[in-house]
Amino acid sequence: MPALSAKQLRKSYGQHEVVAGVDLTIQRGECFGLLGPNGAGKTTTLRLLLGLIEPDAGEITLLGHAVPQEARQARLRVGVVPQMDNLDPDFTVEENLMVYGRYFGLSDNAIKQRIPELLKFAGLVGRADSRIQALSGGMKRRLTLARALVNDPDLIFLDEPTTGLDPQARHLIWQGLRGLITQGKTVLLTTHFMEEAERLCDRLIIMDNGKLIACGSPRELVDQHIEPSVVELYGDTAHSWAERFGTSLCERTEIAGETLFCYTHDSEALINTLRSQSTLRYLHRPANLEDVFLKLTGRDMRE
């Protein structure tokens, strides 16, 4: 039985269909990514899956329970890391874990026994009595993650867990998440950092305008949607270069500002041509998930 499945999920606000027929299945022990630009419907999908809001149509089964009808039973076995930290500022680090554990019906003793392990996981040993205001952004995020583990959940929802963190803090969170995946926890992650999805996710879907537009492992998606090599050209003559050589030396080009992206299966001729000139700076790299994402969702700004 999968950890989570959703069929033909729909949710509208007024005329605007925010989730427009989403299907997804997450196997136990899998790290599953939900990607999409801002406003794609990721957070609404998460809230539907958790049973916080009712879908207009569709079926959800979360850890064997029908949602939203049995959302309460399902959420007993789920941990959630929300997009915005909502730790309790009235409490210390330890009290936050204690109070949150009680919401799951755990006894004070059971929570007390679990706290040292959670503090260790969060890298907050010795900070048990710190006030929340005294913690850095990274510490708060790690504590929020530890709080989501207080009930030893089978499935963990993370809504943009590393947004706003510096690289050090981000790597610490990734390390923690990999540890959880190794332990066999199922993880559902939304992000708009492609690097994060590429590192952590076994499979992922890309959403845009409430619909699924791609599904697969990061590698599969790159192989399916994008030529393997990318050459990025920078400079004000990139445009005129593209007009002269673009179509003949690579299969597909895209322009974003003063940067020209050349996608190709065989970059040799292109690189040779570029070596013989001196005005254009260029970068040659393998295609990645970000290229897929931008190809599928476009380069326009999202609000």
Add this chain to the structure above:
Amino acid sequence: MKDFLRPPALSLRFIPVWRRNFMVWRKLAIPSILGNLADPMLYMLGLGYGLGGLLPQVAGVPYIAFLAAGTVCYSTMNSATFEVLYSGFSRMHVQKSWEAILNAPLTLDDVMLGEITWAASKSLLSGLAILSIIWGLGLYQSFSLSLWLIPLALLIGFCFAGIGLIMTAVSPSYDFFMYYFTLVITPMTLLCGVFFPATQLPHTLHQIAAFLPLTHAVDLARPLLLGRMPEHVFMHVLVLAGYGIIGFHIALCLVRRRLLK
């Protein structure tokens, strides 16, 4: 029927929410009790002895004995009102504590039930604080009848917490609550017989006051402190409970619409 209008589904899961608020209160218990006590105490003693010295008798008793019951009622009303308005709004809107709780196996119905029972508990605490002064000063006729003010404090708290939660549910910011105090709480305090018998007011105002919950609280509390069984107990209790229950349900529907969209 619109989904957010469904009746509350109550469960014992509200208890950890109540405990959370109690745990915060315990950290600041002493200043909180003093704060709850200082304002009504000053009014009761200042007006009771100061103004009372100029008055022969009010409704057949010394003014301070008359004022004591009013003080219990309006201080328990204020206590629950402040709790659900300012502290409740902090937890709902500013700290997002409710959203954090909703990710655990609790519903908004549980959270709101935790809030209303906690606000009623705070009214009980301030009611007890005032009562202990009343007992200390001997401002009662029958000790056993005065004990009924303890459950009454809880009921008044429940009533005004229910009404107050409606304001919390629709409020865009803390400033909004000033309207509620200026337009509802203060007029009610003046119309409902807290400081002087409501019969002193023009007939129309007196009639309006009969519909306000604080009137029913005072009509129960005053006879109890003056050593008599109140009249129409069942009706007064029903009005207070009714305001609380209906207020709670309206507030719950509004908060569902606000948070669960």
